[in-house]
Amino acid sequence: MDRILSQLSSSLNTAKTIDQLIRPVLEMLNTITGMESTYLTSIDLHQSTQHVRFARNTGQMTIPEGLTVPWGDTLCKRALDMGRPSTNEVLALWGDSDAARQLGIQTYVSAPIRNGEGDLLGTLCAASAAKQTIPPNIDALFQLFANIVANFIEREVLVEKLQAANDQLAAYALMDTLTGLPNRRAMFEELARLLAQAVRSQSSVLVGVIDLDGFKQINDNFGHQAGDDFLKAVSQRLTACLRTADWLGRLGGDEFLFIGPGPALDAAATDTAIVAGESGKVAAALQQRLTSATVGSYTLAGETVSYAGASIGVVAVSPGQLSPDDVIQLADVEMYIVKRARKAH
Template sequence: MESLLPRLSHTLVHAKSLEELTRPLLDMLQQVTKLDSTYLTRIDLPHSQQHVLYTCNRGRLEMPEGLVVPWQDTLCRRALEDRQPYTADVVSSWGDSEAARALGLHTYVSAPVRLPQGQLYGTLCAASGVEQAMPDGAMATLELFAGLIGQQVERELLLQELQQRNLELANYALTDALTGLPNRHALMEELPRMWSRAERDGRSVLLAFIDLDGFKQINDQHGHEAGDQLLQTVARQLLNALRDSDFAARIGGDEFVMVGTGPEISQSATQVLYAPGAGHPVRCGRSGGSAALPRRQRRRSGRAPGTDQHRAGPGPGRRRHVREQNAPSHAFRHPLRSCPTTTL
């Protein structure tokens, strides 16, 4: 074991993944045990399977990587349940294992790989096709390596969880919680990318600004739940109107923005906003403005050019289309042809 310490130390310092740690450990374990094959397994209890992840084969016995064995048929299960980590005669100890007979196992030793909280992850094993005694210190080395692997698995699981949490937080920061649409911050991040794509393709960028007139009255008369349902209906219908390259966001209480590449927007964007279902419909007016921005007039700041002047003033049913100078008049159709409707 002392002769392996420099290599073990180097492996622990430089290994960046489970595989980078495990493969050198399997090779060192093979040198210590003198058995034909050393291997790491992962136990999938929900599916009652054992997976061979990594192997080191040096003798006549070949343990294939990627092998999947029913957990009930494995030597590892029997060794754990019987608390017998080593046998030099597999047939006498566990002759009912079909997998052991198929692989030709005769000598077998294993140690469980557990996470720091005690959960069983898998097993670290060594096996041979002939009867062999275990050298002094081999079992202690096997258990040491199993513990090191368990710690590495725990680190990787924690890293994966942290990355997933960070992704969820990033998505949450860019998403409107009520409608599921991107929010104002997401819109400001998306606009520069749309400018760049349009610039590359030689096309204009279309913007539509929409707010719902009379929305406060709906909240006052029917309650905020009805208002929330209406906003969700608007969001669904805007999403249904989008092409693959388009983008819709909720930027305020009852304010929405649609952005797409020109010169023409999808015909589906003219669909009526309507929430089917039982009950009576609640309708509100809408105000909106649209603009087609030629390439040479777009700003690089990420802010929608002329945002304020493209917004139509409030009032039931009022709408106004504003065009940038030299923008084609046919380039954008208003996405809301009729008043948005929801059903109580």
Template sequence: MSDNLIERISTALEAEYTLEGLVRQLLEMLELVTNMESTYLTRLEQDGSQQHILFSRNSRLMQIPEGLTVPWGDTLCKRAMDEGRRYTSDVPGIWGDSKAAKALGITTYVSTPVMLADGSLYGTLCAASSEKCELSERSEQVLQLFAQLIAQQIQNEQLLKQLQLANAALMTSSYTDDLTGLPNRRAVFDKLPQLFSRAERDARYVLVAFADLDDFKQINDVYGHDTGDEFLCAIGERLKEGVRYDEILGRVGGDEFIIAGAGPTDFAKAQHAAKTLKTRLSSMLTGDYQLHATMIKYAGPSIGVIAINPADMTPDTALRAADEAMYQDKKNRRK
């Protein structure tokens, strides 16, 4: 039995990657070792008010349902911990005033706390029966071992979750412009190939706009870099509010921004859509900007917008073409 139990534990640890999967296997083994009707894992609320039955195994008449919630103060788990009594085969005689124990018909009960590495109490690992059952020292040792294994799995999952959150935050940071909160150059260049691939599949044109903030250097020189940064943030806000949900938006340089999206399937309509996009962006970014220290009447940026067939151009060549169109617009605005 010992060799078989050790083999089953080893198999479970190798095969199960979730808390639920591991616990369910351990509860089944715990039932065999203790010969109890029900085995279960509980979780204690952080404020210590309630206890929840997280997972349970009921092999005979006694039914301890998963999801059951009881006041922590009325539980056998708390009483056992407070009194240093992990096991008893006379629950009615010792804890007869426990409503939860009476409702469940518990006569024999054994539990051990599931303690995390920081010393906090996660919950308890328990076994119970409606009949009197003798518990061997070996069974108690197995119960404590299983509680330690569960605690380790909980900590592993918590660590994994923390790593995932940290990685998500790092990814967000690495793809976000620190000043404006817009996607940065890396984010734009990562999304453009996907846009081109979808557009080519759907036989649609791609609209690419390149906007450069004319006279931005003069704003910095006259009002200072803090005001310049505030102006960039205001530009970013207008873009975030004005672009469509399916359009790619990003700040790709100091005062340069890119907007891209799928266009119509027809060439003439795509060219018209490019002109419409240019008008929309110009109207969006031109006008008065009430900043913290001053009001700036902004004449608008230079904007180059192209409609291209994604089968004929890569994202890189499309951006260069949009950049050239922007410089042509800049020349025309200076005439």
């Protein structure tokens, strides 16, 4: 037994996953009991099923990993209900279990695995088709092992929850919480990646700055909640007209940023920051499409408001040595040209 406890201690110190812990545990239980199968199950009480997660089989009787059986037919449930965790008279005691009859189980030991709140997570079991003498204190030993496994499972669940929370925090750090769009940081990171990719592929990059004219008046006339609703509605309309590879993000306030891959560059295009030709035509068409998407009626604070559209400047740039700030500045200049022209009319 000292050797078993030493092996258990070593497994606990080195195991990083439930797989790394349970395989040695099942081997130890096999050594202690001499039974043909030792296995760990999970139990879904909502679905009323028991699932064999891990199994070790050393004889003719096999408990297959992945086996799922109705919880009500299991020896584990009968053992818990009766308060009898071990027996070598399975067929006489629980002969109504189809699974036990099909497998020919005569000797059986199990211990429940529960979390800190006492909820049943699964069972740790040993079974044999032979009628074997059950070692003394086996019930207590199995429960000790089951408690160790339960603690490990809870630790693993906690780690998974922490990882999920960290992933969520990372996502929030790159997301504008109002619109659900990428925020300034995310857009700058993606723009830097897109520029580097465009250098390698000798292609242009499309960049657009979107400024919502009249946004202050909407806030003043209908309230800040209506302003927020307007921002969300505009972001949805703009998103609906994007290509698969395009990105739309919110820079802050009433300003949005569009970025996306452009057409391939010709030899002359690499000498200028803003590209004309085919890339310029694509930028102009995209500018018109984005502008048209913002025009229309919006329901704000229970009223229908007609909106003439945003000021949008889209340029196709040759990436060269341009930084994200550089290309956004080029699109910003184009946006202000559009804004001045709109005011003149």
